[in-house]
Amino acid sequence: MSSCSLDLICLLDVETTGINPTTNEVIELGCILFSLSHNCVLQQVSTLVPIEGNNTARSINGISRNAANSIGMLGAFEGVFEELFIGADALVAHNAFFDRSFTPEWLRAINDTWIDTRSVTWPRANRQGCNLVELALCYDIPVWSNHRALKDCQLLAHIVEREPMAAQLLAKELGPKVWATWRSTPDDKQGQQMVKAAGFRWNRPECPASRVWSRLMHPDDATGLGFEVVTMEVNAA
């Protein structure tokens, strides 16, 4: 039904010093302004961000504390991030929940409309809900490094570029959502594999039903899965 139209999207990735947004810090922020109507990267920006603590994720992102702290202030970069947040119809990230939790308040005050590409049903994905590198490989995009902010944004930009339905798929994420839920018997391993490949996960804390396989999706998509699901409203008791 609803298909909000999207043109300018801001692909975003944060590199952090750990996974806890209350105790860890952003160490790198990257954004790409992408035009869906031109299928083209318009603008890109990334910067290291000085940190107070240690980078406990250095083995992941390879960024030394000294390199990050060689950046004194973000200066004119702040203005660029602001412009991209102002100009974008939506912010787009793979695992958007994580990126949003680390995105500075002064940016979220400008734009806080997020699309999580991990919950998009990508036609070429081997399995739904896979990570960014797996998804890039499904789209025949060479991957030889990741976990630097702009590199990850660029992987996502290449996926969007190569998916002819990207604009519609992303817009759908801004439409209504329901919980699609599926109950398995413990010994139905085949059924469990099937729903897992469709992006369902077991016993999510956010899902109103407990001890079920579930996935958040557009109501239209809950009927074409090839297996029967029970749908529940988001925020249902």
Place this chain on the structure above:
Amino acid sequence: MSSCSLDLICLLDVETTGINPTTNEVIELGCILFSLSHNCVLQQVSTLVPIEGNNTARSINGISRNAANSIGMLGAFEGVFEELFIGADALVAHNAFFDRSFTPEWLRAINDTWIDTRSVTWPRANRQGCNLVELALCYDIPVWSNHRALKDCQLLAHIVEREPMAAQLLAKELGPKVWATWRSTPDDKQGQQMVKAAGFRWNRPECPASRVWSRLMHPDDATGLGFEVVTMEVNAA
């Protein structure tokens, strides 16, 4: 002898609508602030630039006029480019002469110290003076696209990252230079191949001697080539 010390370099690439800086225009500008002491990319930025004429180099860079002109003004991006030019000890580009000729005056007024990575003697290059893609491949850097501004800056950043002597090699380019010249007999094909692989070119208009093979280099390097050259001062009659 002289070895100016370098730390922050601004890798730069312009995409243009053609090769003539008086009649063609910049359509994309990209920069990376790279720290040689941390061997790390600190900040990156690129933007399409609106154009007045047509993009006659679209088959090269793939950028549509409409995409470029969807950018209204450079806005906060101008401040970021200014900061990178202010902060960098030198501007570094492959074929710097070309990039410099298209770099806007308001940026060159801030910093106009250029290093051409095409004239650097890269230890792993198969032949000296080769193009950016050839050089990246000599450094085992996967290349699967080029001719977007930030992509080309990133190829150069990876080359610098992987070359342990990069800081010294780049600093040497800021030192004194002489013309090394070599005369061949028309039938000495082997000798011509040898000097060509060493980055010499035939009958350069900029070289004070005509009808010779020549290359601009640090005086120290003119003695270790494996063949005898005649050196001439730059700007000699």
